[in-house]
Amino acid sequence: MPASKFLSDKFCAVRAKRERRKEARPGELLDAALDLFVEKGFAATKSEEVAARAGVSKGTLFLYFPSKEELFKAVISENLAGRFDDWNARFAAFQGGTPEMLRECMNIWWDHIGSTKVSGITKLMLSEGRNFPELARFYREQFVSPAHVLLRRVLQRGIDRGEFAPVDVDQAVYTVVAPMVFLMLNKHSADVCGTADAPLDPKRFLDLQTDFILAGLAAKPAQGRAS
Structure with missing residues (x-):
């Protein structure tokens, strides 16, 4: 050559x-x-x-x-906010029952956020958000608010279909979010909530919490009239 x-x-x-x-x-x-x-x-x-x-x-x-600050906002947009178009489309096309939808929603969250390093952003915002109000506002607008909108849609779907009992949907969202936040905090805090004799298994914990939430949301059968 x-x-x-x-x-x-x-x-x-x-x-x-x-x-x-x-x-x-x-x-x-x-x-x-x-x-x-x-x-x-x-x-x-x-x-x-x-x-x-x-x-x-x-x-x-x-x-x-x-x-x-702009770099941090881009990290939020890339790793958190950018997921909602796909998630909303996925659940809009969901054909199964709402209990299954809610369980899938929580499992998807664990697979794509909770079990990954991205979950550390939530711990960071909880610990530092007060000192950086503009970043906290951006995080709420880009991630927290869309997540709540999605969860409210799921819960309201269950109520409208008679699968869930009528509940205060706005507050019920926090019941769904609470175990997720706990897992994120524990994951990025040296597993301080676990013990040697009963170590925390995040996936089993989330499945159990989902069972509890669904049991509480389940529509109660109508009681027959006393004769």
């Missing part, structure tokens, strides 16, 4: 690799940011640490995300 052709091919390969690298940088930065925010918290994480973990300069980080 002529030397000129070899050098030309090598140059093209290097350039293509750099272009692919440039396109991948936003995703790599978001992955690095998620890791560090979960490990250290928002306040303790420095922008240069995120850039270093992603293998880019601080200037490159700010090219994509002008501030640490």
